[in-house]
Amino acid sequence: MRQSYQCKNGQLIVEMPKEIDHHCAKELREDIDRMIEISHVRVLVFDFSQTEFMDSSGIGVLIGRCRNFGYSGGSVQAVHLNDRVKKIFMVSGLSKLIPIGTEQERAGGRVDGE
Amino acid sequence: MRQSYQCKNGQLIVEMPKEIDHHCAKELREDIDRMIEISHVRVLVFDFSQTEFMDSSGIGVLIGRCRNFGYSGGSVQAVHLNDRVKKIFMVSGLSKLIPIGTEQERAGGRVDGE
Amino acid sequence: MENRMRLEFDAVSVNESFARVAVSAFFAQLNPTVDEIEDVKTAVSEAVTNSIIHGYGEKEGTVVVTCTYHDKDSEVVVIDEGVGIADIEKSMEPFFTTKPELERSGMGFAFMEAFMDEVSVESEPLKGTKVTMKKRFGERKLEE
Amino acid sequence: MENRMRLEFDAVSVNESFARVAVSAFFAQLNPTVDEIEDVKTAVSEAVTNSIIHGYGEKEGTVVVTCTYHDKDSEVVVIDEGVGIADIEKSMEPFFTTKPELERSGMGFAFMEAFMDEVSVESEPLKGTKVTMKKRFGERKLEE
Numbered sequence: 001m002r003q004s005y006q007c008k009n010g011q012l013i014v015e016m017p018k019e020i021d022h023h024c025a026k027e028l029r030e031d032i033d034r035m036i037e038i039s040h041v042r043v044l045v046f047d048f049s050q051t052e053f054m055d056s057s058g059i060g061v062l063i064g065r066c067r068n069f070g071y072s073g074g075s076v077q078a079v080h081l082n083d084r085v086k087k088i089f090m091v092s093g094l095s096k097l098i099p100i101g102t103e104q105e106r107a108g109g110r111v112d113g114e
Numbered sequence: 115m116r117q118s119y120q121c122k123n124g125q126l127i128v129e130m131p132k133e134i135d136h137h138c139a140k141e142l143r144e145d146i147d148r149m150i151e152i153s154h155v156r157v158l159v160f161d162f163s164q165t166e167f168m169d170s171s172g173i174g175v176l177i178g179r180c181r182n183f184g185y186s187g188g189s190v191q192a193v194h195l196n197d198r199v200k201k202i203f204m205v206s207g208l209s210k211l212i213p214i215g216t217e218q219e220r221a222g223g224r225v226d227g228e
Numbered sequence: 229m230e231n232r233m234r235l236e237f238d239a240v241s242v243n244e245s246f247a248r249v250a251v252s253a254f255f256a257q258l259n260p261t262v263d264e265i266e267d268v269k270t271a272v273s274e275a276v277t278n279s280i281i282h283g284y285g286e287k288e289g290t291v292v293v294t295c296t297y298h299d300k301d302s303e304v305v306v307i308d309e310g311v312g313i314a315d316i317e318k319s320m321e322p323f324f325t326t327k328p329e330l331e332r333s334g335m336g337f338a339f340m341e342a343f344m345d346e347v348s349v350e351s352e353p354l355k356g357t358k359v360t361m362k363k364r365f366g367e368r369k370l371e372e
Numbered sequence: 373m374e375n376r377m378r379l380e381f382d383a384v385s386v387n388e389s390f391a392r393v394a395v396s397a398f399f400a401q402l403n404p405t406v407d408e409i410e411d412v413k414t415a416v417s418e419a420v421t422n423s424i425i426h427g428y429g430e431k432e433g434t435v436v437v438t439c440t441y442h443d444k445d446s447e448v449v450v451i452d453e454g455v456g457i458a459d460i461e462k463s464m465e466p467f468f469t470t471k472p473e474l475e476r477s478g479m480g481f482a483f484m485e486a487f488m489d490e491v492s493v494e495s496e497p498l499k500g501t502k503v504t505m506k507k508r509f510g511e512r513k514l515e516e
């Protein structure tokens with residue numbers, strides 16, 4: 001299952017998989033890192049519109065990307081979370097590390113929050 | 115899971131369950147027989163529009179109803195079969211016993227084929 | 229690619245649909261067509277239902293379902309320790325049933341044979357019954 | 373109402389999602405809310421993933437999952453015969469992980485505890501690990 005990426009206005013939008021677990025974590029991690037490397041973006045956006053399931057393996061992937069990307073001065077966001085993914089963000093405390101895009105930003109197609 | 119029944123113009127339309135297997139067969143059988151008894155209809159229509167799964171237990175239920183209902187001079191039909199249920203009708207030979215309503219009859223809402 | 233799983237559950241009718249879902253979730257790994265997976269679900273439903281109704285006579289018991297695959301070749305085995313079958317050949321004839329009072333159609337084995345590539349039955353009266361079914365899933369393009 | 377099932381499968385990551393589906397299909401019999409069933413799926417995913425990654429170190433092995441329920445009280449047990457855990461208390465601390473190189477978050481046990489009512493862990497080094505999780509599903513109206 002290959003991910004879809006979209007790169008515009010200095011933003012890299014990563015479409016996250018339907019199910020984010022240990023099974024897909026390694027490939028997902030490597031794919032995102034490769035895209036970050038080649039696209040020279042300053043804003044990284046995780047798009048969860050396709051995501052129905054995520055467990056703590058997904059948390060690991062997100063924290064890892066945040067850390068790497070943060071070092072290079074970039075900012076990170078998450079958008080289009082369904083209620084379940086939002087719950088996972090809350091319970092894990094990930095919501096403190098990665099701002100969740102608001103309805104308005106989603107509606108306007110703006111996700112970098114600036 | 116209770117069945118829905120509709121009775122009009124001498125027709126009894128039985129909405130078949132989502133999954134027709136041995137688990138639901140007994141209740142389904144009893145429900146249909148009770149409805150036939152109280153509604154004095156001459157045409158019995160099995161509506162499969164909700165049905166996604168049927169195994170040979172369902173065949174047993176249908177054959178049994180056909181037999182009982184046929185004795186009393188009534189006629190039987192099946193409508194709104196998806197491809198899977200159609201396959202089950204074909205493989206079992208049930209399609210020779212119970213005529214399958216055509217697209218036209220479905221569109222026109224007429225299912226008694228007369 | 230190879231994989232295997234073994235499922236054990238109480239012989240109660242509410243588990244028929246559970247067994248179908250579990251088996252189809254397992255073989256979903258082979259990326260089958262909808263029709264292929266529905267064929268397997270139907271065959272599993274027949275064998276599991278038989279163990280519950282005929283093997284255990286709707287009394288207490290345990291049904292075991294094992295699934296394995298090797299590349300595109302799948303195998304499902306359904307086992308009960310119920311009453312067993314005396315005459316296997318006869319029991320496999322279409323329309324043959326020992327429970328007409330339950331409105332059984334006698335089509336269970338016929339369905340297993342229609343929907344799977346191979347079906348074999350081993351059984352011993354009072355020991356139980358083992359139904360082995362094989363199906364080769366068609367080669368399909370990988371989804372992008 | 374009571375029921376039980378036992379599921380055994382190879383310790384490979386492709387079976388993580390299979391285990392989730394099988395367990396949720398089983399508890400679907402209790403007519404749970406979507407949120408309840410997702411909680412159980414997440415907890416099962418954590419425990420099964422731990423057996424595969426930590427218990428067996430992504431090498432060969434078998435994971436066993438048993439599910440039972442009695443009315444609205446459900447229990448899930450996940451067992452491996454892997455390396456086991458020396459200090460259970462420490463391993464259950466949030467963010468504690470022995471595999472940071474795999475970018476594990478150390479949130480597995482924390483998730484099990486957050487999403488289930490009760491979690492208990494038994495383990496012996498070189499023998500394996502048994503995680504027992506309980507959850508009571510809310511009383512809901514029967515669907516019409």
Ligand SMILES: Nc1ncnc2c1ncn2[C@@H]1O[C@H](COP(=O)(O)OP(=O)(O)O)[C@@H](O)[C@H]1O
Nearest residue numbers: 278279282283319325326332333334336337357
């Ligand atoms: N697991 C089993 N244990 C005992 N008897 C069985 C089992 N499976 C099948 N049989 C016997 O074989 C007969 C035919 O089975 P089948 O073709 O599935 O039709 P049906 O279930 O409608 O009777 C059954 O009526 C029963 O006598």
Ligand SMILES: Nc1ncnc2c1ncn2[C@@H]1O[C@H](COP(=O)(O)OP(=O)(O)O)[C@@H](O)[C@H]1O
Nearest residue numbers: 422423426427463469470476477478480481501
């Ligand atoms: N089944 C198991 N077998 C051996 N060790 C385990 C098992 N489950 C958990 N552990 C140990 O407990 C630690 C914490 O587990 P957990 O909270 O799930 O976080 P993570 O999986 O992210 O490391 C693991 O890093 C591991 O050392």
